[in-house]
Amino acid sequence: MTEPHQETPEEWDRENARPVDEAAPTGKPASAPARNDVRGDVLLEVDHVTLRFGGVVALNDVSFSLRKGEIFGLIGPNGAGKTTCFNAMTGVYRPTEGAIRFQGESIVGKKKHQITRGGIARTFQNVRLFPEMTALENVMVGADAHHKTSVISALFRLPRFWREEKSGRQRSLELLRFVGIAHRAGDVSRNLSYGEQRRLEIARALATNPTLLCLDEPAAGFNPAEKEDLLQLIRRIRDTGVTVLLIEHDMRLVMGVTDRIVVLEFGKKIAEGTPAEVRDNPAVIAAYLGVPTDAA
Numbered sequence: 460m461t462e463p464h465q466e467t468p469e470e471w472d473r474e475n476a477r478p479v480d481e482a483a484p485t486g487k488p489a490s491a492p493a494r495n496d497v498r499g500d501v502l503l504e505v506d507h508v509t510l511r512f513g514g515v516v517a518l519n520d521v522s523f524s525l526r527k528g529e530i531f532g533l534i535g536p537n538g539a540g541k542t543t544c545f546n547a548m549t550g551v552y553r554p555t556e557g558a559i560r561f562q563g564e565s566i567v568g569k570k571k572h573q574i575t576r577g578g579i580a581r582t583f584q585n586v587r588l589f590p591e592m593t594a595l596e597n598v599m600v601g602a603d604a605h606h607k608t609s610v611i612s613a614l615f616r617l618p619r620f621w622r623e624e625k626s627g628r629q630r631s632l633e634l635l636r637f638v639g640i641a642h643r644a645g646d647v648s649r650n651l652s653y654g655e656q657r658r659l660e661i662a663r664a665l666a667t668n669p670t671l672l673c674l675d676e677p678a679a680g681f682n683p684a685e686k687e688d689l690l691q692l693i694r695r696i697r698d699t700g701v702t703v704l705l706i707e708h709d710m711r712l713v714m715g716v717t718d719r720i721v722v723l724e725f726g727k728k729i730a731e732g733t734p735a736e737v738r739d740n741p742a743v744i745a746a747y748l749g750v751p752t753d754a755a
């Protein structure tokens with residue numbers, strides 16, 4: 460489920476924090492809004508959330524906010540509560556206490572598909588594709604979430620069905636191109652390489668037209684070159700106006716791509732700030748080195 464080695468703050472590469480200005484190789488416009496034009500307003504609020512599993516307190520009075528247009532990191536040692544937090548935001552778990560608001564509206568108690576339609580998409584720690592479907596079909600499943608075709612229209616293949624089918628196919632192809640795997644569109648997804656499958660998952664999540672994209676350990680199992688490509692892809696996604704929330708154990712990637720970070724440990728928020736602020740925070744250093752805060 461997680462990588463065995465967790466890097467210590469000393470290993471986090473400060474060099475990686477520099478921005479990389481590169482035109483989007485996918486044909487997506489490089490003229491995306493400047494970062495400061497789109498950031499600022501609160502998009503999602505986690506407000507004093509506690510979530511218990513029996514006696515385990517997976518989240519303990521956690522609060523933080525995501526702003527529109529930013530790349531936000533959620534980090535912490537194994538078992539800190541990161542995935543539980545994601546699951547609470549995407550309707551898998553209901554918080555025991557506290558509120559979660561997306562665009563000002565409570566999402567607690569909403570079903571997963573309602574939350575997806577509302578604009579939050581996610582990928583998972585483990586690849587979850589339809590293995591016998593082609594890459595294109597996997598993305599079209601995501602695009603289908605927004606179709607308005609009625610059952611009657613689909614059953615009788617009425618014009619609206621064909622219009623939506625065609626536009627869904629085109630959009631899905633564009634997304635495959637955007638993530639860099641258009642050449643695999645017709646291949647069944649189980650035949651794609653691991654890296655291609657992870658990109659396909661991102662394309663499928665983007666097909667739901669999200670306002671917020673949550674990526675759960677997208678770099679797990681990647682080599683350094685693949686991680687660098689992923690970093691560029693995450694930036695290009697943000698440049699299209701999508702806010703990105705990232706859970707990731709690879710600290711070079713997190714420090715290199717995020718605007719702000721929240722650090723969890725044993726279900727509690729122990730730090731929040733820019734990558735530089737978080738990296739130098741004694742509580743964070745202690746959490747990653749496994750020593751008590753007052754001894755750090």
Ligand SMILES: Nc1ncnc2c1ncn2[C@@H]1O[C@H](COP(=O)(O)OP(=O)(O)OP(=O)(O)O)[C@@H](O)[C@H]1O
Pocket residue numbers: 460461512515516517535536537538539540541542543544
């Ligand atoms: N469904 C569950 N039932 C019981 N306990 C759970 C459940 N899911 C998570 N937990 C517990 O909640 C705590 C937080 O787990 P979580 O998976 O959210 O941590 P994490 O930070 O995502 O860890 P990792 O980096 O290892 O994936 C852990 O103690 C875990 O064992």
